[in-house]
Amino acid sequence: MSVIEFDDTMLVNIKHIDKQHKKLIDILNKLRDAMKAGSGKEALEEVITDLAAYVEYHFKSEEDLFKKYNYPDSTKHIEEHKSYIENIGKFNEKFNLNKTLGLSVEVLNYLVSWVKHHIMEVDKKYSEFFNSRGVN
Ligand SMILES: [Fe+2]
Ligand SMILES: [Fe+2]
Numbered sequence: 448m449s450v451i452e453f454d455d456t457m458l459v460n461i462k463h464i465d466k467q468h469k470k471l472i473d474i475l476n477k478l479r480d481a482m483k484a485g486s487g488k489e490a491l492e493e494v495i496t497d498l499a500a501y502v503e504y505h506f507k508s509e510e511d512l513f514k515k516y517n518y519p520d521s522t523k524h525i526e527e528h529k530s531y532i533e534n535i536g537k538f539n540e541k542f543n544l545n546k547t548l549g550l551s552v553e554v555l556n557y558l559v560s561w562v563k564h565h566i567m568e569v570d571k572k573y574s575e576f577f578n579s580r581g582v583n
Pocket of ligand 2: 528
């Protein structure tokens with residue numbers, strides 16, 4: 448299990464958004480560290496709680512920008528956000544039902560694919576649009 452470090456390839460060049468993405472990577476690494484130490488299950492509650500708060504705050508930040516500047520590709524992007532919110536809800540449900548077998552691995556893999564797919568492919572698409580409008 449290698450640690451994902453926030454680096455320049457993840458930057459969307461909007462300061463407050465980059466800061467929030469870094470927070471997601473902190474949550475991911477917290478879970479990974481706990482799993483390495485054999486306490487993944489114990490860390491899950493905090494990780495799921497942090498994620499629920501993070502998505503609400505972070506997606507609103509992005510979607511506020513979309514609205515303010517009429518970002519043309521917002522519909523599909525917002526749909527993806529909704530699916531992240533739903534899936535975190537499902538993780539929370541599983542956790543509450545004590546279905547924690549394999550849940551740490553599932554959540555961790557999900558967060559890695561979130562960074563690699565959503566941040567590095569989908570989010571990065573808006574950089575140029577916003578940067579060219581003076582948002583950075
Ligand atoms: Fe994002
Ligand atoms: Fe996004």
